[in-house]
Amino acid sequence: MSLSFEHAQSVAIIGGGPGGYEAALAAAQLGAEVTLVERAGVGGAAVITDVVPSKSLIATADAAVAIAASGDLGVQLFARGADGKPLTPEIAINLSAVNKRLLSLARQQSDDMRSSLVEAGVRIVSGHGRLEGRDAVVVSTGPGGTDFDRIEADTLVVSVGASPRELPSAKPDGDRxxxxxxxxxxxxxxxxxxxxxxxxxxxxxxxxxxxxxxxxxxxxxxxxxxxxxxxxxxxxxxxxxxxxxxxxxxxxxxxxxxxxxxxxxxxxxxxxxxxxxxxxxxxGSIPNTRGIGLEEAGVELTDSGHIRVNRVARTSVPNIYAAGDCTTFVPLASVAAMQGRTAIFHALGDVVIPLEQRRITANIFTAPEIATVGLQEKDIAAGAVNGVVHKLPLSANPRAKMIGIKDGFVKIIARAGSGTIIGGVIVGPRASDMIYPIAIAVERRLTVDQLSRVFAVYPSLSGSITDAVRAMHLVERTEGEEN
Missing domain, CATH: 3.50.50.60 (FAD/NAD(P)-binding domain)
Incomplete structure (x- = not known):
């Protein structure tokens, strides 16, 4: 469904990463004329060289660990030698094959995203884009910057990402x-x-x-x-x-x-x-904001080169928005995507919910994974909120025992008095999936008692969330406490 405009709104986006991609889809959905400029491929660095390949590599590592640890569950790898005696098999990693697969997955994801944009009616221009004033983007499309394409638009979105930071005394050579x-x-x-x-x-x-x-x-x-x-x-x-x-x-x-x-x-x-x-x-990383016309257009930058944005992803110039790692907001792919959508909703007059730090869910894809949402224990220690913390080790969970999980925990953070859930931490396998019900509780301001009444499958790892909030039932309640 598109909004009704006196004339077709035009949107030009520099950068096709998560922020630019979602901005383009949202703008097309709302009936705008959309042009996306991307130099490397739709999905940007997040898909092609960062998030998708790195998490694919981590998935392979997780598979190797699962095989190596299967002996604890009674599953044993076995091979018989020429003399009939058992051999001890070794797990071999073909890194060349692994890398070929994950780069192929990344390119496939990029192609799928490109197809989604084309199907939505987004015009995609390959090349290096830069702002020309406050109402146009100039794209260098030819080799050596010889050919140019000028795109005028009512709304501009900058989502150019960031690149790995290099040290003067440690120059990468791409080999060692x-x-x-x-x-x-x-x-x-x-x-x-x-x-x-x-x-x-x-x-x-x-x-x-x-x-x-x-x-x-x-x-x-x-x-x-x-x-x-x-x-x-x-x-x-x-x-x-x-x-x-x-x-x-x-x-x-x-x-x-x-x-x-x-x-x-x-x-x-x-x-x-x-x-x-x-x-x-x-x-660390450096935002890709140099030489793309931001300062000339009046867009305010920090000393580090990040674009200053407010909670609706708007810059200091009213019709210019920015999303992703190039901004002063949290550098996560999911946040970039939300910024991209929020920017378009605000620019085109749709319903907007300003971004809040407390609503952001993050995950670290180590083994075990570490997932967080909302306020943390350090916020309580700093006096930012009067809260109560309860931590439950995963080793106490029956499902964890069955599948051999020894490390990790569920931590719930609630407001003292009301019992409103304001944050959480999960450490364990698939913590990125397990954090979701806590994220919903934070978003909807549910109390520990409300979450405890939700049925969890028995046995399941998510049952530890239920156990943790049930243990917080006696959090003291006070009349008039904020809910």
Whole structure:
């Protein structure tokens, strides 16, 4: 169903990642004339070189772990040698085949997204786009920037994403010193992968390559992995990493990374050195906002180059919106997609629900996964909210026992007095799926008693959510407490 306009509204979008893609679909659905400019392919870096291939790699690592751990469930791999005696089979990882598959999946996803846009009536222009003033986009479509296409539009959306941050003393070469976009060219499993950076990206790849069978050293400048995340979740992950044989170097800032005859040499700020076969640099990202006409159009940027946006993804220029990792909002693909839709709804006069930090659900695809939503325990400690926390280990769950889960927990955060659920953390397999009912509770402001009345399948991992909120039944209630 389209809105009724005096004249057809026109929308031009730079960048076809999750934010640009969803903005294009929403605009087409509302009856606007839509042009999407994308240089690499629909889906952008998120689909082609980031989220889709990395999570596909992690899925392969999870499969390897499942096979290796099946002996605990009584399932044993068996082979008989020529002499009739049993052999001990080994799990082999064909990294070249793995990478070929995941890049194929990424391209297939990109093609499917492109088909959806074409079917919706979106015009797609391949090339490098930049703003020309406040009402047009100029696209360089020819080799060397020789051909141009000018697109005028009532509403402009910038969704250009971000690129891996590089260090002057650790230049990626695409062979031994790598960013996360360059990992998929490796033909074989690295003998010893040194991961510099213990944020989400570093932790995910360290977890994946460890479970694929590589020796991994994780260099963290902080005192724990995943700084800023739930400390209990980080502690579980560190325990799993150490049990798997990973070397964790905390409070160890990398000073330089150089090539050697045998591989790489990482020098730490305190003078220590670490030698390995490959090094992954996971030290953050830089928004792709330089040289695309933002400042000339009057769009306000931060010192880091991120586009300042409000809760409806609007920039300092009324008809220019921005979505995704290039903005000052949370850098998640799901958030970029929501920003893209919200921007279009606002620009074209549809119903808009401004984005709120408390509604955002995030997941870290390590093994085990770490999923979070809403306010966290640190917010209570900081005095931002008067809350109550209850944590239940997954090891107490009957379904977890059946499938051999030993690590993880469910943590519920509720407002003291009303029992309103304001946040949660889940650590465990498929935490990204399990967090959803807690996210609904946060969104709809359900209380622990209301969520406890929802039937959970027995036995199921989600039953731990029910058990946790039931345990919070006696959270003191006070008349007049906000609900």
């Amino acid at each position: 010193i790598l960013t996360w976009t360059q990992l998929y060219d490796m033909k074989s499993l690295p003998e010893h992968l040194i991961v510099v950076g213990s944020g989400v990206t570093g932790a995910e790849f360290a977890s994946a390559y460890m479970n694929l069978g590589a020796k991994v050293t994780l260099v963290s400048s902080r005192d724990q992995v995943l700084p800023g995340e739930d400390p209990d979740a980080a502690a579980v992950l560190e325990k799993v990493f150490k049990r798997g044989g990973m070397t964790l170097l905390s409070k160890a800032r990398a000073d330089s990374v150089v090539r050697t005859d045998a591989g790489v040499l990482v020098t730490l700020a305190d003078g220590r050195t670490v030698e390995g076969s490959h090094c992954l640099l996971a030290v």
